[in-house]
Amino acid sequence: MDRTERFYRIELLLRxxxxxxxxxxxxxxxxxxxxxxxxxxxxxxxxxxxxVYDAHDNGYRLAGPRAAGAxxxxxxxxxxxxxxxxxALLTMHQLLAGxxxxxxLARHLQPLLERLEGLLGPDEQQGREVMRRVRIIGAARRxxxxxxxxxxxxxxxxxxxxxxxxxxxxxxxxxxxxxxxxRLVCHRHTWYLDAWCHASDGLRRFALDAMQDARELEGRSRxxxxxxxxxxxxxxxxxxxxxxxxxxATLVFAADAAQWVAHEExxxxxxxxxxxxxxxxxxxxxxxxxxxVMDILRHGDSVVxxxxxxxxxxxxxxxxxxAAAYA
Numbered sequence: 118m119d120r121t122e123r124f125y126r127i128e129l130l131l132r133x134x135x136x137x138x139x140x141x142x143x144x145x146x147x148x149x150x151x152x153x154x155x156x157x158x159x160x161x162x163x164x165x166x167x168x169v170y171d172a173h174d175n176g177y178r179l180a181g182p183r184a185a186g187a188x189x190x191x192x193x194x195x196x197x198x199x200x201x202x203x204x205a206l207l208t209m210h211q212l213l214a215g216x217x218x219x220x221x222l223a224r225h226l227q228p229l230l231e232r233l234e235g236l237l238g239p240d241e242q243q244g245r246e247v248m249r250r251v252r253i254i255g256a257a258r259r260x261x262x263x264x265x266x267x268x269x270x271x272x273x274x275x276x277x278x279x280x281x282x283x284x285x286x287x288x289x290x291x292x293x294x295x296x297x298x299x300r301l302v303c304h305r306h307t308w309y310l311d312a313w314c315h316a317s318d319g320l321r322r323f324a325l326d327a328m329q330d331a332r333e334l335e336g337r338s339r340x341x342x343x344x345x346x347x348x349x350x351x352x353x354x355x356x357x358x359x360x361x362x363x364x365x366a367t368l369v370f371a372a373d374a375a376q377w378v379a380h381e382e383x384x385x386x387x388x389x390x391x392x393x394x395x396x397x398x399x400x401x402x403x404x405x406x407x408x409x410v411m412d413i414l415r416h417g418d419s420v421v422x423x424x425x426x427x428x429x430x431x432x433x434x435x436x437x438x439x440a441a442a443y444a
Contacts, residue, residue: 123148123156124164128179131168136176259326261308266301268331269310273298276338279312282330283323291329296321297338299346304356311350313339320349322356354384354401355408363402366409367423370397374419383412398423406431414439 160166167180296312314321375397388400403409422429
């Protein structure tokens with residue numbers, strides 16, 4: 118029985134029997150006294166299992182609502198994680214750490230960050246070493262003010278309206294508006310708020326880093342069903358949603374680029390196929406072409422837009438302006 122199995126076995130014994138003596142735990146686990154002491158210490162100090170010693174009954178039990186027969190469960194994580202799990206854990210760690218650029222969330226996030234680090238190794242030193250050995254690079258991340266994130270998260274949970282002063286980058290001007298928060302979205306390491314805008318009477322998506330000021334209002338939020346929210350904002354490409362039926366872009370990648378693109382997900386609903394000459398055809402839905410054009414340009418002369426005249430013209434115009442800048 119390895120250590121992870123022992124952890125789960127200890128919790129099962131304490132939950133099912135209520136109070137278990139040290140000798141009984143040793144018998145069940147078939148371990149030395151020193152090993153059992155280390156396991157109990159690790160469960161309490163590193164995984165925050167509510168295990169206490171009951172002097173009256175001369176045994177160990179789970180404290181509070183996690184005692185025997187209670188509905189609440191203390192779920193123990195594994196000692197190590199698979200590739201997807203470790204990526205998710207470290208991504209969560211970096212997302213939380215990246216939010217706090219003004220110190221507001223530090224006292225709330227630090228206990229959670231410390232616990233995440235604690236789950237990555239048998240002691241603090243090894244946990245920190247794992248954090249140094251696995252790195253997630255968030256290129257071009259736009260930092261989110263901690264005060265803004267905390268305010269919007271609270272309003273979202275309490276279903277309160279929010280007043281915003283928002284800088285619209287497209288026309289370089291600020292506007293004030295009242296919104297009903299619906300959900301927070303993290304896309305390419307940048308946070309956005311999906312909300313019902315009462316000024317324009319529709320769903321809109323706001324970048325948190327473009328919010329110059331925000332405050333919670335007393336008014337109750339207008340709640341939009343998740344199905345309607347997804348239909349309005351998730352049908353397009355990237356962060357740009359579409360309220361109407363999306364168009365489909367057909368992109369043909371050269372054989373060299375196809376080796377990488379064939380393993381990428383550009384959109385959950387994408388369609389793709391290999392062409393006989395080794396090229397790769399990718400079809401993605403889009404409404405607003407802004408982000409799609411940027412991703413097409415990223416591949417330079419290794420990709421061609423097929424069929425869609427408007428999209429082809431948009432890409433060509435950007436390429437011509439770029440070439441002119443280097444003339």
